[in-house]
Amino acid sequence: MSDDSHLPKYIKLGDFEPPAMPTQRAFQILLSKSLLLFKKNKVGNEGAISSDHLGKTSEADLNNVAASPAYGPLLHALNQNLSPYVSDLKSDSKVELIVLPPCDENDIIKTWAKHNKLECLAPPTSQSILSGRADSPVIGSGNTLVIPRLEAWMMRTHSSLNLIRQLLAAIESTERSVVIGCNVYAWEFLKKSVDAASFLPDPMTFDALDCDQLKDWFNTLYSSEKNNYKLFHQQTAQDIFADNDEGNDSYFKELAATSSGIPWVAWHLWRKSLLTNDHKASDEGNDTPLVDDPNQHVLWVTALQEYALPDTKSNLPLLVLQAILIHHEISIDHLVKVLPGIRALAAVSLLKRAGIINQENGMLSCRPAAYPAIRQGLTASGFPVGVV
């Protein structure tokens, strides 16, 4: 990862282009989806080992072969591209806006700020924003100020946008350098609701990770455990990181396309793909020929897990998902306030059961691995979505 050519490019948000799905796989997906329209049975493939023999891999094993953080090379890329803000050298713009894909659990902009010992502007609580009692933001003076999540300064209600307007006005009038992070759903909302694009410079983002970058990243994560683990592609029974293997390339191309090259989505999907043979006792012959050392653990890289949104006639689950994405995370009490009607609670339960959203410490957030399905659902139903 020290080679900078492997880092994602720092580009304008409008130039973002997700990796394309391999044509053959795209047709397979289209065909299976068309069939699913008419029948409920799933179309499945079997590979070198039956899927029935594969089970969940333990968290400890996953942490050994695919350790966190999920942002991968982005921190390094941030360090490289935002160095003028760290060293307080004046760059072309005193304000930098970085719009990132949603579901960033690791808070990468905040992590970058801490890493470089930069001051972060702490947002008020959601409750104080809703009640209109939040203190006006003070930018102050000093070296670069970081606002890790612009979306944390607003709630999508008619009386909760004044604070972010004050913040934008303060940013515009300050002489201080400011680095702002924002998720793409919140950015689309803020552009419309408070004309945020008039106050801030053109948003920047990172180019999508392509299949080679993903393969390199996951290979690097796994490299220290090569003696203890072997990772085989379920379809071909080949080492997943072996070069010039068409099956492996196809897997990583599909991973890049499905995840839109978003590091944290790809990282979660990668971990979900790693399964263990849990029928060793009855089916020992399956993996013994593949490894020389009997102490080595074999993990099978299976087809990407597909999430399905709850099949309901109303679009309430999608309204819930859009609201969560705009706020990054939100409590159930506040979710009801930003949605029409109180029936949202039923949709929340459905989404939790389907593994689409997560509730931790009372806050709801979208699971990164489910983001491809969420985005597809929102796009298909005409919801306003950003480029990422």
Added chain:
Amino acid sequence: MEQSATESGQEKASKLLNNLQDISFTEIAIIIASSWLLIYVTRKMLPYLAERGPSQIRLYLLGAVPIIRLFVLVGATLWIIPLIFNITFQNFLVIAGGASVAIGFAFKDYVSSIIAGVVAVFEKPYRPGDWVRIDDDYGEVRSVGMRSLEIVTPADDVVTIPHDKIWSNNILNSNDGAETLMCVVNFYLEPTHDSSLICAALEEVALTSAYLEYSEIVLVRVTQKPWATHYELKAYPFDMRDQFAFITDLTRRGKQAIVEAGGIETMVSAVPQSL
């Protein structure tokens, strides 16, 4: 010899119908059955796919139904006519004359509607999926048939309207093939209030609606009436099927925002329509 050939030609030309033994009834039955099947499959399959596929292609799929049906019917008719009729210029005049009399006396309105239906396919005053108002009926165009169209009103009534309305009536199309349409919510306030505060509050209500289409404008229009100050909040939902949910959301939160901004809604028992 030459004379008998001429006579035979004249006899043949004067025969309107082909000889029964020359008409392939099996072929005609196959053409009719195939056309019916094709139209039936189109009518069932395209709306099914439209409701389940991406919303961006919904209107294209729905709009294709009447066009495909028209082409299939025209094709089948052109195929069948020579199988039954002995088409010559003389016979054409006979058929046209007979048809004109029948249409003029018995099927005038019916044929007028069918011709209007063909015109409607090309002029597109309405397409399946559009929201239209014809006379006093407002609803979503469910299907466009040969003679009439069906609209489903917000009260879930199905209204069948003959196409010949397009000759004489205004057709109000709210979305005209687009995926969204403007929704207008009206508020009537007592005149003593800060109008700029109310305008800002109502605009904020629309901007924070979960149904809002970001690429379209949000507008608040204020007019002074003798009995109240009239506010019209205009905005677009991202899916026109959500228009009533959107209007409900704007109305509910708009009322709350008006109270918070110091406005008081007024009630008028009856207002002359001209106002």
